[in-house]
Amino acid sequence: MRIAIDAMGGDNAPGEIIDGVLEARKILDKEDELILIGVKETIETYLSSARKKAKGITIIDAPEVVGMDDSPVVAIRTKRKSSIAVMAKMASHGEADAVISAGNTGACVAACQLRMRNLEGVNRPGIAVTLPTFGGPVTMCDVGANVSCKPINLYQYALMSSVYFRKVYGVESPRVALMGIGGEAAKGNELVKKTRMLLDSDPNINFIGNIEGRDIFDGICDVAICEGFVGNVVLKLTEGLVDGLFQAIKHELVSESLRLAMKFKPVMMRIYQKYDYHEYGGAVLLGINGTSVICHGSSKSRTIKNAILASKKFYTQKVNDDIVKYLSASSVRPVSD
Amino acid sequence: MRIAIDAMGGDNAPGEIIDGVLEARKILDKEDELILIGVKETIETYLSSARKKAKGITIIDAPEVVGMDDSPVVAIRTKRKSSIAVMAKMASHGEADAVISAGNTGACVAACQLRMRNLEGVNRPGIAVTLPTFGGPVTMCDVGANVSCKPINLYQYALMSSVYFRKVYGVESPRVALMGIGGEAAKGNELVKKTRMLLDSDPNINFIGNIEGRDIFDGICDVAICEGFVGNVVLKLTEGLVDGLFQAIKHELVSESLRLAMKFKPVMMRIYQKYDYHEYGGAVLLGINGTSVICHGSSKSRTIKNAILASKKFYTQKVNDDIVKYLSASSVRPVSD
Numbered sequence: 001m002r003i004a005i006d007a008m009g010g011d012n013a014p015g016e017i018i019d020g021v022l023e024a025r026k027i028l029d030k031e032d033e034l035i036l037i038g039v040k041e042t043i044e045t046y047l048s049s050a051r052k053k054a055k056g057i058t059i060i061d062a063p064e065v066v067g068m069d070d071s072p073v074v075a076i077r078t079k080r081k082s083s084i085a086v087m088a089k090m091a092s093h094g095e096a097d098a099v100i101s102a103g104n105t106g107a108c109v110a111a112c113q114l115r116m117r118n119l120e121g122v123n124r125p126g127i128a129v130t131l132p133t134f135g136g137p138v139t140m141c142d143v144g145a146n147v148s149c150k151p152i153n154l155y156q157y158a159l160m161s162s163v164y165f166r167k168v169y170g171v172e173s174p175r176v177a178l179m180g181i182g183g184e185a186a187k188g189n190e191l192v193k194k195t196r197m198l199l200d201s202d203p204n205i206n207f208i209g210n211i212e213g214r215d216i217f218d219g220i221c222d223v224a225i226c227e228g229f230v231g232n233v234v235l236k237l238t239e240g241l242v243d244g245l246f247q248a249i250k251h252e253l254v255s256e257s258l259r260l261a262m263k264f265k266p267v268m269m270r271i272y273q274k275y276d277y278h279e280y281g282g283a284v285l286l287g288i289n290g291t292s293v294i295c296h297g298s299s300k301s302r303t304i305k306n307a308i309l310a311s312k313k314f315y316t317q318k319v320n321d322d323i324v325k326y327l328s329a330s331s332v333r334p335v336s337d
Numbered sequence: 338m339r340i341a342i343d344a345m346g347g348d349n350a351p352g353e354i355i356d357g358v359l360e361a362r363k364i365l366d367k368e369d370e371l372i373l374i375g376v377k378e379t380i381e382t383y384l385s386s387a388r389k390k391a392k393g394i395t396i397i398d399a400p401e402v403v404g405m406d407d408s409p410v411v412a413i414r415t416k417r418k419s420s421i422a423v424m425a426k427m428a429s430h431g432e433a434d435a436v437i438s439a440g441n442t443g444a445c446v447a448a449c450q451l452r453m454r455n456l457e458g459v460n461r462p463g464i465a466v467t468l469p470t471f472g473g474p475v476t477m478c479d480v481g482a483n484v485s486c487k488p489i490n491l492y493q494y495a496l497m498s499s500v501y502f503r504k505v506y507g508v509e510s511p512r513v514a515l516m517g518i519g520g521e522a523a524k525g526n527e528l529v530k531k532t533r534m535l536l537d538s539d540p541n542i543n544f545i546g547n548i549e550g551r552d553i554f555d556g557i558c559d560v561a562i563c564e565g566f567v568g569n570v571v572l573k574l575t576e577g578l579v580d581g582l583f584q585a586i587k588h589e590l591v592s593e594s595l596r597l598a599m600k601f602k603p604v605m606m607r608i609y610q611k612y613d614y615h616e617y618g619g620a621v622l623l624g625i626n627g628t629s630v631i632c633h634g635s636s637k638s639r640t641i642k643n644a645i646l647a648s649k650k651f652y653t654q655k656v657n658d659d660i661v662k663y664l665s666a667s668s669v670r671p672v673s674d
Binding site: 133134147148181188190192212213214215216218226228230232235236237238240241242243244245252253260263266270274 | 518550552597
């Protein structure tokens, strides 16, 4: 398969991105093609200064760059020669089977929607991120593609995430939960109440009911559904809280005794590794007619390598075929937006 | 002042509640009255079995009990002799200056709204919880009173929380932030965008802009505003994640060496104490014509004691007087609901 990677996206671009692509090159099959898209000169300067060679990797020049703070819609409209725009265009022309970026998330979503289009029957795509939790991986959707969801959107996220979790993590009947603020059906806002009815109506979704914020990391579900605003807050809060807590522990340990702090370090590293979201490589954009992986802005080479492997799994497992199949079999019909 | 406490609310009622009231009794001034409301027989049975005497505490019989899972509106309509209903009624008749409960949050909010009424100029009350963060206390409002907010509600939460933070935590010009999903004004949903305009228009609110989930615990704001659904998810997620992370650390430490785990224990306890939300006693219901403190269902005697002290501070600092003053001076007028 042909995988296109945005060399310019993220806080550590282009170095860590290029390194990630080089790492993936060693693992992937010979038939797989890796395509680096970005400012050619910048890419080549990095390669020569790091004394590395992009053997088996195609470089495509995209002279414009979308900034992390650029307005997504404006960026996609005006920077047609940016790596994100070029990448999505290649996918739409059948020149790439998967696209990967650690750049401006909004611009990525907009470019994929505009160029690659939605899958048949999908109203709005959603970003599905897999979180390492104390009870195993949990896929949460949406975490920011769609900040004003309708019940149909959440229903489709549940169906798509369920298919994705089954195909990629091998769980036959993933337990799907809806983010709410109480176990009873009565609690929650109108969106949650209406979505529950749709989820209850579909025998192909193993809907286990509402969960509260504290349940996400508890192992009671495989898939957690929420609107993009809530999901984004959850995702960012989790990052900030975990970082802050480890900082606080470190601070207390050091003030107690440096020796104790040193002894605690390997334990902390093990926990970090176990619950490291970089392992999952990035989030997938579900509902797009193609394979699109969106990586965290802070992605390191390992994240990019894992994102490339994740895109291959998504593509070869034909996740989209099953999404279309289940959506067309569903009695819940798409709405006209 | 006269403080009424729901003896039947919460997972540890009535024992921990009564103990908390007894602890507070020792600290409060002689003129302060403490009123325990609940099933008189249950309260007296506990007191005699624990060989404790409710000296200086009035017991008021409320033979009905609202369950933690009861529908709030139904509970308040049908259980008029429950501790929550009686408590709110006493406040409305001027027989109590403050009400405190660790029971069914929805029922508490409903009872306070129904009996005590909103403060002049307030459209909807909001629950303001103070979180201990790595950068000091942060008051977050709303965490569950109002799951479908309008911009006017969030604006009023910002104004009320700002007054509350100034009066109770002594910060002259609290930094108020709006929960969003990106620093730029363009990001966020319609609610966030419209609320920004209202917040920008009020010179009495030190509005510092949008924050993301990761910023809550970072010390960049004193007050964080969000709709009840989001706030509730944040609150519960934080609890679950912190608990889970400490469990994971404990597990790793014990599997490494029991001695190391024992050495780490006092450090963990210190962190727990530093960031212990029980210290703050509970959340205040802002916008009610009176003083209402809502405690966590898992409240211990210490939480209840602290909630009683918090209610006294709220009352004696005349937080509500300032809220009414600033609301009436604001150019943002209340809307007809």
